[in-house]
Amino acid sequence: CTFWLWLRSIRNPGSWLWGILTGFSYIYMVLAWGGYIFVLNSIGLHALLLVGLGRFNSGVYKAYTLFFVIGTFGAMQVPVVGWQPIRSLEQMGPLLVFLGYQVLAFCDFYRRKNEMTTKAFILFRIRVSVLFLMGLVIVAFLLYPTGYFGPLSARIRGLFVKHTKTGNPLVRAESGAAVCLWKRSSGCYFAAIYGAVAIHFSGKMSRLVLICAPICTIGCAIWCGFVLDFALEPILLLLGKKGYKGSEEDDAGEKCSGKNGDKSPVKNGAAESKAKAKSDAKDAKGKENKGKQAADSGKGKSQEKASAKKATKHAGEFSQTPLEEHHEDHRPGGIMQIKHVIKSGMWESVPESTRKSYVDGRAFIDRNPLVLLARLGLSAAVLYTVIGYEPKVTTFVQHCHSVAKSLSNPKVVTMMRDRVHGMVKMDDYLKGYQWIDQNTPKDARVIAWWDYGYQITGIAKRTSIADGNTWNHEHIATLGRTLTSPEKKAHNAIRHIADYLLVWAGGGGDDLAKSPHLARIGNSVFPEHCGDDDPRCNKFGFHQDRSPTPMMAKSLLYKAVMHNLVAGVKLDPRFFKEVHTTKHGKMRVYQVMNISQESKDWIADPQNKICDAPGSWYCVGQYPPALAKLISKRKNFNQVEDFNRVGEKSAYTKMIEKERSGGGREL
Numbered sequence: 001c002t003f004w005l006w007l008r009s010i011r012n013p014g015s016w017l018w019g020i021l022t023g024f025s026y027i028y029m030v031l032a033w034g035g036y037i038f039v040l041n042s043i044g045l046h047a048l049l050l051v052g053l054g055r056f057n058s059g060v061y062k063a064y065t066l067f068f069v070i071g072t073f074g075a076m077q078v079p080v081v082g083w084q085p086i087r088s089l090e091q092m093g094p095l096l097v098f099l100g101y102q103v104l105a106f107c108d109f110y111r112r113k114n115e116m117t118t119k120a121f122i123l124f125r126i127r128v129s130v131l132f133l134m135g136l137v138i139v140a141f142l143l144y145p146t147g148y149f150g151p152l153s154a155r156i157r158g159l160f161v162k163h164t165k166t167g168n169p170l171v172r173a174e175s176g177a178a179v180c181l182w183k184r185s186s187g188c189y190f191a192a193i194y195g196a197v198a199i200h201f202s203g204k205m206s207r208l209v210l211i212c213a214p215i216c217t218i219g220c221a222i223w224c225g226f227v228l229d230f231a232l233e234p235i236l237l238l239l240g241k242k243g244y245k246g247s248e249e250d251d252a253g254e255k256c257s258g259k260n261g262d263k264s265p266v267k268n269g270a271a272e273s274k275a276k277a278k279s280d281a282k283d284a285k286g287k288e289n290k291g292k293q294a295a296d297s298g299k300g301k302s303q304e305k306a307s308a309k310k311a312t313k314h315a316g317e318f319s320q321t322p323l324e325e326h327h328e329d330h331r332p333g334g335i336m337q338i339k340h341v342i343k344s345g346m347w348e349s350v351p352e353s354t355r356k357s358y359v360d361g362r363a364f365i366d367r368n369p370l371v372l373l374a375r376l377g378l379s380a381a382v383l384y385t386v387i388g389y390e391p392k393v394t395t396f397v398q399h400c401h402s403v404a405k406s407l408s409n410p411k412v413v414t415m416m417r418d419r420v421h422g423m424v425k426m427d428d429y430l431k432g433y434q435w436i437d438q439n440t441p442k443d444a445r446v447i448a449w450w451d452y453g454y455q456i457t458g459i460a461k462r463t464s465i466a467d468g469n470t471w472n473h474e475h476i477a478t479l480g481r482t483l484t485s486p487e488k489k490a491h492n493a494i495r496h497i498a499d500y501l502l503v504w505a506g507g508g509g510d511d512l513a514k515s516p517h518l519a520r521i522g523n524s525v526f527p528e529h530c531g532d533d534d535p536r537c538n539k540f541g542f543h544q545d546r547s548p549t550p551m552m553a554k555s556l557l558y559k560a561v562m563h564n565l566v567a568g569v570k571l572d573p574r575f576f577k578e579v580h581t582t583k584h585g586k587m588r589v590y591q592v593m594n595i596s597q598e599s600k601d602w603i604a605d606p607q608n609k610i611c612d613a614p615g616s617w618y619c620v621g622q623y624p625p626a627l628a629k630l631i632s633k634r635k636n637f638n639q640v641e642d643f644n645r646v647g648e649k650s651a652y653t654k655m656i657e658k659e660r661s662g663g664g665r666e667l
Helices: 002-009 018-032 036-052 058-076 089-114 118-146 154-158 186-202 206-238 247-257 267-280 282-289 298-320 335-349 352-367 369-388 390-408 428-439 450-458 473-483 487-494 511-525 550-554 556-562 597-604 625-631 651-660
Strands: 414-418 422-426 445-447 500-504 576-581 587-592
Touching (some): 002 058, 018 036, 473 556, 487 556, 500 556
């Protein structure tokens, strides 16, 4: 919706009011999706491209200014965003485009006010641009040492670093899809940008493949429209649609309309000619208006007149060219005029006979009945070929629907095959979360792997220790280390931060299947967990006979999943008490015994929360003092793409770098 509103706001110079709705739509994106930075940068990049294509005008300026001011102001009201739009390097590009637009608009205003010539306008804009760039450099130089600019996040850096393994166990790269669009309009230029960005980013991170879906459908729609236009064109021409004009008709039209028959605006050309006459040929112009020239003006006056005429020739031709829908006026001295000069030069370099042959040939294709019948036959062949692919298209559409349906179905309720009853509804996860909601205190805190955080918050209505929005790798690693530690060691930490323990069990994608991953993540921040000699944490896993390794067998996660299901495997009731297991055993809930009320009260105390602003609902919690010893063992994780960080690298990072350089096996 935000993209559509942006393109609607720049359709023509008079549609800039749509920029207001674009700004409000962007605010909604900030509230709803963490990928709002992708939306902001895509529009900013397109706005910059419009300048490079000579399509900047007052309408585009107003549309982007309204979008940026409204959208940024609204985004800054969201606590998790705050001042990032004017401090984060990830959002600095659109901000610089916004400032650049103000400079361009000021230059255009000054040009119109003073009726500047092309040369004077170019020199003026160069001076203003140099001052603007110098100001930016000075401001950046003063602010950078203060730490004003926030660094690029690890995930953003990882999208631009050349690699296939990020070095972060949480992020893996996948290959992406390709999109190709080609049509010279502002909308399709944006589609090309969107496609390029989607291809690059989806090739870096598998979850970003989702941004390819819209542009792929748009690309298919454009090409379907192209095929349909191609097929219908000869029919419309046979029914009376006007085709391409021949050279003779063009010549006749010019004779009827005269040299200045074009109805396009010429105010800039007239203003420029007027300014040029004032500065270079004021006397000559006065004498021309009288219809005579002094006999003794001499050779110098004639040369001056010729020079003035030559200087204004190109400007006059430029001002007479027709304006397209996205143009407002003839902006001299910019990309628009440069494109005009290049195109005119290329066209004039072609011999007149060749140009005439092309025009006549093009008109012949659109007007000759036999050619139109041949084109009609070709259209029928194209449509027949397309229809021939209908079975494959149908199969593909059905596949898309089935995939979309499977992805949109709730993950907490699925269908499973029972040996006795056949297909049955498996709602263990839903029932488990509902049990927590109905049978635990409202202020209960549930510790589980971060995958289930949103479900714990949304369905069970209880506080989760981590969820899908937890980007703090060190916190996730602390959680992974705790769950894969021996039972007593894990309890010593959990009793200070949680009241209940939740695990997914029953096979398939349960917590045991994920547990080696949890241990590896924990080891990336707590090197002593598996040791620097084992950065992959291979000592935590299964043997070939599916029996657990000693480290796994002692872990809290293994005992919680296999509690009383395997001989000799059970949790110590002094630490954890089983309170609920669902019908099919897919979810198990344990009460944490002997919790620290002191730590619970400390965490609940508002004085111990770090709020982004007084009275804000967004407040970052802190670990209770009792866990200070544990937290002191953490070593902040330096990812492979953290090229701007210094300090000792972890064993895991060193291993990944070695593999990337060809010194080790692939991950």
